[in-house]
Amino acid sequence: MTTLRIALLQSSGRLGDLERNLREIAQTASNAAAAGASLLICPELFLTGYAIGDDVRVLAEAADGPSAQRVAAIAAESGIAIAYGYPERAASGEIHNSAQLIGPDGQAAANYRKTHLFGDFERAVFTPGADPVVQAELSGLRIGMVICYDVEFPETVRAHALAGTDLLVVPTAQMRPFEFVCHTVIPARAFESQLYLAYVNRHGPEGEYEFVGLSCLAGPDGITRARAGLGRELLIADLDPDLLRASRAANPYLRDRRPELYTALA
Numbered sequence: 429m430t431t432l433r434i435a436l437l438q439s440s441g442r443l444g445d446l447e448r449n450l451r452e453i454a455q456t457a458s459n460a461a462a463a464g465a466s467l468l469i470c471p472e473l474f475l476t477g478y479a480i481g482d483d484v485r486v487l488a489e490a491a492d493g494p495s496a497q498r499v500a501a502i503a504a505e506s507g508i509a510i511a512y513g514y515p516e517r518a519a520s521g522e523i524h525n526s527a528q529l530i531g532p533d534g535q536a537a538a539n540y541r542k543t544h545l546f547g548d549f550e551r552a553v554f555t556p557g558a559d560p561v562v563q564a565e566l567s568g569l570r571i572g573m574v575i576c577y578d579v580e581f582p583e584t585v586r587a588h589a590l591a592g593t594d595l596l597v598v599p600t601a602q603m604r605p606f607e608f609v610c611h612t613v614i615p616a617r618a619f620e621s622q623l624y625l626a627y628v629n630r631h632g633p634e635g636e637y638e639f640v641g642l643s644c645l646a647g648p649d650g651i652t653r654a655r656a657g658l659g660r661e662l663l664i665a666d667l668d669p670d671l672l673r674a675s676r677a678a679n680p681y682l683r684d685r686r687p688e689l690y691t692a693l694a
Contacts, residue, residue: 430567430568430669431666431667431668431669432466432467432566432567432569432595432666432667432669433463433464433465433466433467433664433665433666433667434465434466434467434468434469434595434626434645434664434665434666434667435456435459435460435463435465435467435468435469435508435662435663435664436469436626436628436643436644436645436654436656436662436663436664436665437452437453437456437460437468437469437470437471437474437628437662438471438628438629438630438631438641438643438656438659438660438661438662438663439452439456439470439471439474439630439631439660439661440471440477440478440630440631440632440634440639440660441474441475441477442477443476443477443479443480443634443635444476444477444480444483444487445477446475446476446487446495449474449475449476449477450475450495450498450499450502453468453470453474453499453502453510453512454502454506456468456470456662457502457503457506457508457510458506459662460506460508460662460664461506461507461508463664464664465508465664466508466509466532466566466567467508467509467510467511467566467571467597468508468509468510468511469511469512469597469599469626469628470510470511470512470513470599470628471513471599471600471601471628471629471630472513472525472527472575472576472599472600472601472630473513473514473515473525473599473601474512474513474514474599474630475487475495475512475513475514475515476514476515477634478601478630478634478635478637478639479549479634479635479636479637480635481549481635482553484515484523484553484554485523485553487515488514488515488516488517488523489514489515489516489517490516490517490518490519491516491526491528491536491539492536493517495514496514496528496530496536499512499528499530500530500534500535500536501534503530503531503532503533503534504532504533504534506532507532508532509529509530509531509532509537509566510529510530511527511528511529511530511573511597511599512527512528512530512599513525513526513527513575513599514526514527514528515554516528516539516541518555522555523553523554523555524541524542524554524555524556524557525541525542525545525550525554525575526539526540526541526542526557526575527539527540527542527573527575527597527599528540529564529571529573529597531564531566537564537565537566537571538562538563538564538571538573539562540557540559540562540573540574540575541555541556541557541558541559542554542556542557542574542575542576542577542578543556543557543558543559543560543574543578543584544556544577544578544580544581544584545577546576546577560574560578560584560587561587561588561591561593563588563591563592563593568669569594569595569667569669570591570592570593570594570595571593571594571595571597572588572591572593572595572596572597572623573596573597573598573599574588574596574597574598575598575599575600576598576599576600576601576602578598579596579598579600579613579614579617579625579627580609580613582617582620582621583693585617585620585621585623585625586620586621588621588623589621589622589623589682590682593623594623594624594667594669594672595623595624595625595626595667596618596623596624596625596626597626597628598614598625598626598627598628599628600627600628600629600630601629601630601637601639602627602629602630602639602640602642603637603638603639603640604638604640606640607640607642610627610629610640610642610643610644611642614627614644614646614652615644615646615650615651615652616650617646618646618647618648618650619646619648619649619650619679620681621681621682622648622672622675622676622679622681622682623648623672624645624646624647624648624667624672625645625646626644626645626665627643627644627645627646628643629641629642629643629656631658631659631660632658632659640658641656641657641658641659641661642655642656642657642658643655643656643661643663644656644663645663645665645667647671647675648671648672648675648676648679649671649675653665653666
């Protein structure tokens with residue numbers, strides 16, 4: 429494995445404007461690739477915006493729909509993998525809060541449906557996903573995906589650790605007054621499960637919400653390797669596989685587990 433440079437796009441885009449948000453992905457992908465990044469990560473529901481109410485039913489698309497095809501073309505043209513959040517319309521007609529990873533060749537690599545829905549809006553509109561661990565390979569690393577509230581459940585992140593995830597990608601829409609999740613919970617999750625965690629947030633007011641920014645890359649040593657501020661920002665950060673190996677060797681949480689004691693958790 430070699431060092432992987434990633435780009436974290438902290439942006440809320442424009443509410444309900446798919447075309448404008450796709451253009452932002454295209455421009456950001458070009459800038460990120462020029463900076464040497466191999467992966468661009470966008471926030472939760474980036475294509476449509478978060479606070480769109482029932483419009484989510486109108487704007488939802490299939491995982492291989494027109495917007496996905498546009499992102500695939502952007503990825504192939506820029507030569508960079510792209511992870512982005514969007515509302516997915518399943519073949520059954522159910523709507524999921526999803527995140528998709530498109531490879532640098534323009535091929536779909538992974539599609540994840542949020543398993544833990546937050547608040548009345550999400551529970552009224554979305555159907556929770558049923559697959560907690562979704563992964564893909566990129567540059568010799570195993571990439572896992574969850575969305576926002578999912579990462580606040582230690583069981584979810586530990587499941588990824590046990591499945592070999594090296595980098596957990598977390599498109600998010602974290603809002604006030606939960607800044608402590610960005611500052612405290614995310615580095616702790618990375619340390620306790622010995623993986624890198626890329627937490628990519630929206631920012632600023634949107635409907636009844638105020639998103640807090642503070643996107644970050646947390647390392648397996650519990651140290652925040654890069655941190656965004658409160659506004660729009662393209663954060664560039666590196667993942668060091670040597671640090672990942674050394675940290676896993678020094679911190680034996682996964683080896684010292686005693687699963688026979690945890691059956692009550694299920």
